[in-house]
Amino acid sequence: MLAYAFRRVLSAIPIALIAVTICFFILRLAPGGPFDGERALPPTVLANLRAHYNLDQPLIAQYFIYVGRLLQGDLGPSMVIDGFNVSDLIRIGFPFTLTMAMFAFVIATSIGIVAGAVAAVNQNKWPDYVLVLAVMLGVVVPNFLMAALLQLWFGVYLGWLPAGGWVTGSLWHLVLPVTVLAWPHAARISRLMRGSMIEVLGSNYVRTARSKGLSERIVLARHAIKPALLPVVSYLGPGLSYLLTGSLAVEQIFGLPGIGKYFVQAALNRDYGIVLGTTILYMFIILALNLIVDLIYAWLDPKVRYR
């Protein structure tokens, strides 16, 4: 299994290089540049700015400069946010995004699994209907609307929670953002769990276990839960990366210092450095998560073997 993990890590290197290359060139194909704003810059100023960021050189030369720096771990400067380089911005923003995503992940996964299992055991009874309703809300209501509604309800009308902002270390300020982030995630997991649990409960080995006279509790805990978790586990990798990248609306509405916004804002501003930097970061996260999920899968399902 170690050798397998090692091979997977090695194979990530060419994938990473290809992704960086494609991303670099596609970004440059888009019309407009980082210094095209509402007002025209004087030609000398523009020329100086372009020279400062090496944009005056041939594209292929820029590419090699970028990759050369990247290999030394330098993501370069931001072209739009002066005074921060890309690594700075990621260093400040990413721990925040990660903390928020991990809270949401843990909460959503636990709630999702328990709720899904409870609904499956009580299929077509009231707990099942309550779950269906909560799932519908989570999936159907877009997160920016959910954020605005929760903000209005808990921040303005009830005044129980801060309506937004970030005070270093205050967990209260995370409650609403994490709820918004976790809800759709929990909804998807509970649906997966419910479906697979119903299937498992109808399977032959569960019937065998029951016919042996085992109590329902033991049947569920020992024989049903583990196989029912398989589809959930395969969703966790993409799910976590979704939580890490999907925080844009939440960050913007609650005014939080994460890095989700750079994805969209930097792309719109043609801030090449930040777009590439965040893309590379997420590429590594997704590669790592996929690897971890594959390893967990093997532990859960003995049928999966590594070659």
Add this chain to the structure above:
Amino acid sequence: MKFTTAFKAVATAGAMALMMSTAASAVTLQLHNGGDPGTLDPHKASGDWENRVIGDYIEGLLTENAKAEAIAGQAESWEISEDGTVYTFTLRDGIQWSDGEPVTAGDFVYAFQRLFNPATAADYAYLQFPIKNAAAINSGEITDLNELGVKAIDDKTLEITLEAPTPFFLDALTHYTAYPVPQHLVEELGDDWTKVENIVGNGPYLIKEWLPGSYVRSEKNPDYYDAANVQIDEVFYHVLEDQAAALNRYRAGEFDILTDFPADQYQWLQDNLPGEAHVVPFLGVYYYVMNQEEGEVLSDVRIREALSTTIVREVIGPDILGTGELPAYGWVPPGTNNYVETAYAPEWAETPYEERVEKAKALMTEAGYGPDNPLTLQLRYNTNDNHQRIAVAIAAMWEPIGVKVELFNAETAVHYDALRAGDFAVGRAGWLLDYNDPSNTLDLLKTGVDQDGTMNWGNNYGRYSNEEFDALMTQASTELDLVARGELLAQAEKIAMDEFAAIPIYWYVSKDVVSPKISGFEENAKNIFRTRWLSKSE
């Protein structure tokens, strides 16, 4: 960072924050500032959200009072030579940077040289081009920075020489491009001087923290010369571009001042929080440019007239935007200083709409278009709900005169790239005045300048060009008498507008919401309210 470490950090800091919040009694202003500052360097800033932060931590020779009028800042007094071209400033005694170094005339000389040095690549350097040799240095024609018309006579005396008398120069000195920078620090650290751990200031507040995406935090500067009268101890400049979310946080009591709100909430604000919303004319014009390059359809003045006269501007402010922006028929916003009393008002604006449509139809027929041969125009705008609503409405207004509109939207960078390249027929644009003078909008319509064989049209996207207009603008730029200068500029405005050089649509308004706890807020056309003049009661 491991999850557990992150969690521990969050939890410990949470406990600390709780302890601190019980101990604090300082007055804190929670200001909704909109966008994330792109920089804290006054020479590189370009947005009003940067201005709010930078103008609190650095002060120029002159500064703004509560109504945003120019008053003495770091300079306590000044003299102007009789011909209006030499300004001599005397600095205050005892002014210093927050690291204890004195603020000297040399800091100002250094700052202006840095501003115009092409290597700095300052976006807004042109605002101070009235200064002698500034434009030539900025374009690289003159490479010796010492030829700039800014000299330190001694540590306390600064002399600025202008190219020509400039009536708005004192006002321009309140702008952040004219702020001093700490020479000793910039020389030592280069661009890193604005990092929060290095930054120093000479203004009423000092930057203490910058969390990109969330806020900038400043604290009162105890060494500021007027510190005794500064009421607010701490300022949070909050980043939040989502206007609806900002209003929610205002209602939750988390913000004291909003610098923008969703236009469709204006009625609600008036009904539920009477007196808190401030909608004030703001020096700026929202307009459509028309591509008038030779060979383009809109180089025909008849079609330009037909397009401009059939827009019903009166419905746009109240009905489409909901905040009552005033219709614009001219090019110089109401409230602009140094101008004539009566605003440009074309005759056609007074004629009934049906008559205007009839005349426009006739003009279109004359130009060779009609029901059988409709004109198809592309209307470009940068992606935004309000721009879209206005574009859709205007497309409908042009339908009766046989103009088919293709709407095309793109994000801001792409949009302005296309306008600059002349790749459009009709395009949306907007201009907010940088300083309070009519030349600031009229300059947008000047013929481009030939630079090594290529025409540089600057912000004149439509390539409007009229020799008479250009001549009047040149004449006005050397006219000493303010009244006569105003007349010349008004004549220029009339020429351009009579020829439909562009389509002005509405005058901008500023939209602030101010909590009743805040006093000292004064409405003004620049929408600048420095924290120094505000106070807050609990």
